[in-house]
Structures are given as structure tokens and as C-alpha cells.
Amino acid sequence: MEVLTTKKEEMKENSLCCFFCAMKQQNPRRRRAGLTSFFNSMPYSDDESHVLVMSSLWSMAMTHPDDPEVPYSGALRCMSLLIAKSLAEPSWLLLHQNVYIPYYAAHIIGSYTIRSSSLAELAVEAGAVPLLLELLRGRLSWVEQRVAARALGHLASYEATFQAVALHDEEVIKLAMSIASSCLKTVYTEFLLSKDRKKYQCDLLTRGLGGKEMEDRKAEEWASQLQCWSLYLLSCFAFKDKSCHLLICRDLGFLRELCRMWGGMVNGESPAGVGLMRILCRSSVGREAMAGCSEVVQSLCNLSRSSDDWQYMGIDCLVLLLKDSKTRLKVMDMAADCLIDLVELKNLGARKKVGKTITKVLLMDSCEINGGGCGNYKSVDRLWELKVERRRREEMMPEEELVERWASGEAKKKQGNERFYAGDIEAALGLYTQALDLCPMKRRKERLVLHSNLAQCCLLLQDADGAVSNATKALCLSSPANCHGKSLWRRSQAYDMKGMAKESLMDCIMFVNLLVGEKRGKKGKMIKVPYYAARMINKQMNSAGLFAGVLGREGGEN
Template sequence: MDLQQEKIKKKKTTDDRDANYVRTEVTCSKPCCFFCTMKETDPSLRRAGIAKCFKEIPHRDDQEHVLVMSGLWNLAMTQPDDPEFPSLGIFECMASLIYKGINDEDWLLRDQNIYIPYYAAHVIGSYTMNKAEFAEKAVKSGVIPPLMELLRGKISWVEQRVSVRALGHLASYERTFNAVAEHEEEIVNLAMHLASTCLDSVYVKFIRLKKKKRPKYQCDLLTRGVGGFDMENRKAEEWASQFQCWCLYLLNCFACKEMSLNLICKPGFLKDLCGMWGGLVNHNSPAGIGLIRILCYSETGRKSVAESKEVMESLCNLSRSSDDWQYMGIDCLLLLLRDPITRYQAMEIATPYLIDLVELGSLKGREEVGNTVTEALLLNYSEKKSKFKTNRVVEKALKEIRDLKVERSKKEELLSDAEIHERNALVGLLKRKGNERFWHGDIEKAMLRYSEALKHCPLKMRKERIVLYSNRAQCHLLLRDPEAAISDSTRALCLASPANSHGKSLWRRSQAYDMKGLSKESLMDCIVFVNGCCFTSLETKRIKVPYYAVRMINKQMNATWLFNDARSKSSNKQRLYKGEHESNGDADEVPDNEMIMKRTMGPTKTGENLVVFPLSGLSTIVEEPLLENGGTMRRRKKQPFTVR
């Protein structure tokens, strides 16, 4: 009996020892492990543990810090409105980590710590994205000074990108704007400089480098560890576009309050704004035109815009395009025309363009846009006392507008049904004669017939007038007169319902813009034209895109590539560099003085373990992950500048 009890006792001792061994194996040995704390089931213990982790993380060296930061980044992106982490000290933790990365280079380049400042700034930006109370906590936690250090370029462009995003969120709230505005002059100057140079910087410091010479940590951040060289290039283009648009968003926060307008309205920067359109990458942001429109709401901004010929011409070209921001170009011109100080200066340039829009109907929710343009152009106009007698082009355009929208409308209201029928018959005859002349190669006579038909065609016969304008635009194209072709195509597109939906006119205007070297406008028209072709073809269950349109899109996509100007500048510098250093056979890239670029080219120790979170649908100020169901999260708009 005693022997059996002893055996049972030994077995129990062995089982207890095995159980203790198992518990020792599965239990984390670290005194303060963030992942173990997150698994705590008791809410009060969990919150206390998280707060303790946030206090200790900046003061401890741990190879798993990068995994913690990656997890925090993911939570901040997917749950930006969750108050738990902001209430437990995450902002103080992130600010301390950024400072540590800036001030301790040895720590930054050890293990995978190089990723930490990026994640820290991104976490701050994500949690301050929607809620003013979170932004207030962030400011009180001292996040602005470390973000400013990143904005100054203490590490690299990757960290600058997320720092300007976070500062943009903080500046968008009334409660926290003043804290950002304490650095007003420096922030505005830096944002202007980065908006103008970030594309060149990203191209020189990343895009143009060979695969093995690109910083490893930047490649991993761009692709989340998935994807090769082509994926890196696509994501870098996307990030560069966001970088520029977020800089403009930050400037917009100051411009809305009419602050630092003397800096923002510098002629050189205004000229740069015209080219900041984001390409097809960041299509949710109005980019440069959005900031120009905000400037046009102030007297200082209107005066500066009206004095810049380049900006005025850019606005005029935008107003006669199928760009999504066409209405913004029209808005800017209307604001200038309604201001007595800038009115006559603006009319000198804008009138020959706006005359083509006087019959435009609805556009992006705005009704009777053409009538609004007409009223602005004819404001206080009198043929006998016109101030434009010296400018024959403007005087002629104003007289034509008055004849078309006032005199002709009144006369046609008095026409009888018989007279209207006669006119319709005459218009049909003139159009047929024009078509005959056209097919016989007598383009000039065909154009005269179309012009004569337009004079007799009643204004209510919109479809017939669309065809006549479009046919005459084709004649102008063949006669190598792109400006006249753009004018007639635009008039046809304004008469279409909905606006900008007449396929042949879109294609003809795209060709005309191509002849003038306006690649962006040509590309937009061609894309809308192709979309129309695809829509029509789907009705017959056949998708067919004209080959000539594909060629045009390829041509203009190359011409409007986001880094096209940067590539040209870099090529010129490289040729000069090679010319000065002919004995040096390795002149592949421009020397880079960023401290991280020099020492992070090789593989990292645990780069393969980084959590991968694919991104999609990145907007102006919000960077969003894909959800499980394939959709993207919705964010509310905080500024009129950000269009989702």
C-alpha cells in the first residue's frame, strides 16, 4: 500500500514538473512585453500595462520594438477613432521615439530601429486625423517639436512625408492651429520648398537609383515587404504625389486664415502651383488649383494671381478642359472678374477663353454655369463706354457674347413656327454643302459653310449646333489652327448633355491641345473620350478602344509622368557632372547627404518579419488600408480643400 502511494506521489511530482516546464516555455520572460499586455483579459490590468509599456518603450533597447511599432501603426490606421491608446500616453511615447531617432544615430542604425521614426510620425498623423480632442492631446504631449525636426529633413524624405501629414491634421483644427502657427514662417517656407522640390528629391534619392543602391528600409516601407522593383517605383510615385499634396494641404490651412499670404503668393511659387496636379496617381486631391482657389478668396491672393500671366493662362486652359477640377478654374476666374481691382487685368487674358463657356449648362452640381460666366463678363459693359476699345480681341469677344446671349435670344423668341422651319431647312442644306466641300478637300470653303449654318441655326437646336461646331473644329485642325479648334470643340462640349460628353469633340480637342504642347489637357480629353467609347461598346458586349486613342494616351502619359521634369533636370545635371569629371567612370547618381542613405543600403536582420499591410485608395490626407471585405474606410472631410 505504501509502495503504491509512493508511485502515485512520484507521478504527481513528475506531472507538476512537466506542467511548470510547459508554462515556462509559453510564458514570455520579458518584464514588460507589449504583446503579452495586449492579451490581458482584465481591462484595468490591460490599460495599466499598456500605459507602462508606452512609458518604458523609449528607454529600452529591444529588437521587437519595430514589430510593436508596426502593430501600433496598423491599429492607428484601422481604428483611428479608438480613444484607448491616445488616453494612455501613446503621443508622449511617439514623440520620445522620434527624438531618440534624431539625436542617437547609433541607436537609429541598430537592429531595425530605422523604421521607428516613420511609424511614430504616422501613428501621430492617424490618431489626429478625425478627432480634435486627440489632436489636443497630441499637442499637449509635445509632438510638434519632433515633427518639426523631421520636417526639416533630419532623416530622409520618407519621414518628411509623414511629418507634413501629421502637421496638416493638427493645423486643420481650430483648437490646435495656434500651436502649429507658432512656427508659422518656418512651416510655410518649408512646406512651399518641399511642395516645389519633393518630386525632384524622390526621383534623385530613390527612383533613379539602381535596386541595390536604394535604402533597404525605404523599399520595405514602400512595399511592406512584398513586390519587386516595379512595385517600389509605383509606390514611390504614389508617395511622392501624396507628399506634394499634403504640403499643399498644410499651406491651405494657413491660406484659409489669410496668414502668410505674402510668402505663399510669391510669383515663383504661384507658377510652380500650376504644375502641381498630382498626375493620375493622387486623383482625390485638387493639388495646386485647390490652393490657388483658396488664394482667390482673399484680396492679396487675387491681386497676385491676376498679375501672373502663367497662372492666368493655366486657369484659362483648365476652364476649357475635361479635368475633374475644371469648375475650380472657372471659379477662380469668376472671383477675379468680380473684384473691381483685378477685373480688367483678368479680362485681358480670360475673355477669349471664357467666351467659349457662355452656353455651358450644369457642371459638378452647379447650374447654369454659362449664364454666370456671361453675367461676370458683361458686368457694367456698354458698347459706347467700353474700357476695352484699345483691346480689339476683348472688345470683339464681349460684343459677340452680347449678340449671342442677349440680342439673338430676343430675336429668336419672336420667330414664327414657319420661320423656324425655314431656318432648319437652310441649316441642313448648308451643312450638307459643307460636308461635300470637306470630302472634296476644300477645307476652307467647308468651314465657311459651317460658319454660315451656325449663324442661321436657332439656339434651341443644340444637337445640330454641336455637330456644326465639331465639324468646324475638324476643319481648323486640318488647317493647323489648334486654338480655333479648341474653341469650337469647347463650344460643342458645352452644348452637350451632360457637359464634355461629345466623343468626336473630345478627340478633336485632345488633338488640338497636343498640337499646342498642352499634354495634361490633351490627356484628360483623351481619357474621357476613351471612357465614352468603352461605355458605348459595353452595350453591344464588346469593349474596343481605338488604336489612335491608345497611342495618344501613351504619348501624353509619358509627357505628364510625375517625375518627367525631375528626370530632365537630373539628366542635364548628370551630363554636366560627366563633362566636368570625365576621368570618373561612375556618375550614376547625384551625391546624397542624408545621413541614413549612407549606411542603410544592406539587408536588415529581421526585415522578413515585418507585418505586411497592403494599402489602397490613398487620398489627400488619409492613408487607408484595405479592409477584409475589399473596401476602404471612409473618412470625413475637415477642409474644403480636400476633395474625396
């Protein structure tokens, strides 16, 4: 027995020495030869030290994904063979700590192909695609699915390797759609609700640090990543091959779910569902499918009137739907009322003259000959009056008359303030409206305040739609856009009244960020989030959290 133990220890030391000694070798040729020899033999040997090597390779791939030495020494072929072994010999996974190996192998492939087309080609040559596809099918668990979706997304993003993934286009698309739709429920039921969590999954989630609370937090993050990476994989197909749009769009149930996929607060760098929706809007098939689904159009309207980082994508989608004569009439009712609130937008991040683009597409069917009318769309007629007729009248007015109108408007505003503080909200609403009609278009700051005041009046009168509309108009007049604290808070409250948790949450967080930014600039000011804002964030986090939809469906089933 003692001899057997000694022999095992010697084998472990030799295996570790093969890899780590090769890595320490100063001579590049010897280092490459040592690594090549190790990677050639690793899939065919059985050693408990393999998991240590895999963990080290994972760290190297994550920190130096552009370094070609390890991949060109045979690492990617070795990873593919290890995944194949894991799938072909389930009993092998039960030995030592081999259960960790398929996860690390797929993650290493994904990390080395994240930015390099040449390394992606090397992975394809190593036979990685069909093996990653097996993991995507769920042959092991959602943990391995996550890294398989990530790696396949990278391979599908390059022209040189897209076709290797596209050979399985119909299956990959169906799998990615299914995973994106079901992964949150899978993680919630198979991991978060499980009383007997798989140890290796817990270890991978927390790297051996932290308890159940950290596991829960990381599981939420990984569930979001699995969904977003599945959507990214779909986006690669949709972007590179428009014929795939039909496969995606014929499932209207998926489109309805897609508009609710926003990544949550844990994966803010991914546009999630709206990123794919914008690509689908580039084809007539995609536009017709989305225009025919009122939930999708409404979600785009909601996103367009929000402080979400992906607001511009929602606007882009609506503009594309309105430009297409086949879909324009289908979406006009919802889109016009939303977009008219955004026509004062100048810039939105790197996007320039956003409001002008919106105005142009809304007035596409209007002309001076017929007075700018647009059929039954009263909102578009109002837009014509605001952006064309009123601007024209003001340009023709003498400066003295404009100043006189502004002074009259200020008087009305003052009267409105008096009625507001006296508790006569309806009278204040009317006076603020009159002041806005008198205020010249070029006085953006004054109009911002008036729209914000109108939003507050609408809130107090329980008119949530009016509050959202006026607060949005005020935020479009702010510079930069979406940076007026009072309007953000008022719209957050209005969205709360409408039960729109995500939009309310985004506005409230933006409002708090503005408050904190202002206080940081004042010396000696203690930064403290107002209680009312903290309470709103807490409420909406519970309603808009990543698993909120799963919890809702579970509750409905019970």
C-alpha cells in the same frame, strides 16, 4: 553566449507579450492599464521587437483611426518620445530595426488625427508639433518628411490645434513651399537614380513585396503625396489666416511652379496646386499676385477648358479675378477668350448654372445703353451679341420663322458634309459656320454637332486654337458636360498639336472611358481601347508624367 541569446529572446517575448497580451485582454480596464504601462515604458527600453509593435500600431491606426482607446492609453505621447529619441540619438537608429520607428511614429500620429479634433488636441499635448517640424526640416529623409507633412496638415486643419502649428507659421510656410517645389527632384535623384537604395525605404514602400519596378511605382506615388500634403498644409494656413497669403505670394517663382503642380495620375484625389490657388484668390493680395503672373493666369485658362476633375476650380479662380476691379483689366485679355467658350455650360458636377455665372461676370461692364460694348474686348462684344441680342431676337421670332431658319441651317450643314468628304475643308468650314448662325439657340444638340464639325475642320487646317475653342463649346453643350466622345478626341488632338500634354491626356482618357462605358452596355461586345487612343495616352503619359519636369530640367542642365 548561449545565456545571453536566451535572455534576449526572453526580453523580446516579454515586450511582445506586454503589448499583444494587453490587446487580447477582454476586460477594458485591464486592457487599458496594460497598454498604458507598455506605452509608458516603450521609449525607455531597447528591444528588437519594437518594430513589430510599431507595424501593428500603424495597421490599427490606418484601419481604425477613430478608435480612441490606443491614443488615450498613451500611444501619441509614446510616438512623440520615440521621434525625439530618433533625433537625439542617431546611433540608436542603427540598432535592431529602429530605423523604421520614426516613420511609423509620425504616420501613427497622422492617422489618429485624420478625422478627430480631440485626438489632434491629444497629439499637441503630447508635444508632437515641434518633433514633426524637425522631420519636416529633413532631419532624417524624404520618407519621414512625407508623413510629417501629412500629420502637420491634419493638426493645422482643426481650429482647436491650428494655433499650435501656427506658432511656427513663417518657418512652416517656407518649408512647405520649399518641399512642394523640390520634392520631386529629391525623390528622383536620391531614390530613383540611386544605385544603393536604402533598404528600410524600399521595405516601407513595398511592404517587402515586389522588386525595383514596384519600388519605382510606389516612390512616384509617395513623391506626389509629399508634394500634395505640403500644399495641403499651406492651404490650411491660407484658409485660416489670410495674413499668410503675403508670405506665399511674395515668391512669384513659387506661384509659377504652383500652377504646374497637378499631382499627376497617381494622386487624383488632391486638387494640388489649384486648390491653394483658389484659396489665395479669396484675398486681394492673392488676386493681385496671380493676376500679375501671366503663367498662372494661362494655367487657369487651360484648366478651365479641360476635362480635369478640378476644372471648376480653374473657372472659380478666373471668375474671382474678373470680379475684382483691380485685377479685372490685367486678366481680361486671356480670361475672356477662354471663358467665352464655356458660357453654354449648364451644370458642372454639383455646380449649377455655371455658364450664366461666367456670362454675368464677363458682361459686368456692359449695358444696353451703350449697345453692350466692352471697350477693346471684341470677344465680350461677341458674347453680348450671342447671349443677349440674338436670344432676344429669337424670342421675338414666330415659331414658323425659327423652324425655317433651322431647316436652312440643316441644308447648309448637309452641303458642308458634302464639301468635307470631297476634301474641300475650307468650304466645309464656311458652310458649317453659316449653319451655326442659322441654328436656333435652343437646339443645343444640333449646335453641339456643328461645333464638333468645326473643330474637325480646324484640326485639318492646322488651326489648333480654333479646334480647342469649337471642341470646348461642343463639350459645354453636351449633357452631362464633357461627355461627347468625338469632341473629346478632337480636342485631345488639338492640345497635342499645341504641346499641352496634360490637357491632351485628360481628354483622351475621358474619351476612352466613354468608349468603354458604351461598349459595356452592349452584350457580347469586347472592350478594346482603340490603338490610336492608346498611342496618344502613352505619348502624353511620357510627356506629362510626374517626373517629366525633373527630367526636362536635368536635360537642360546637361
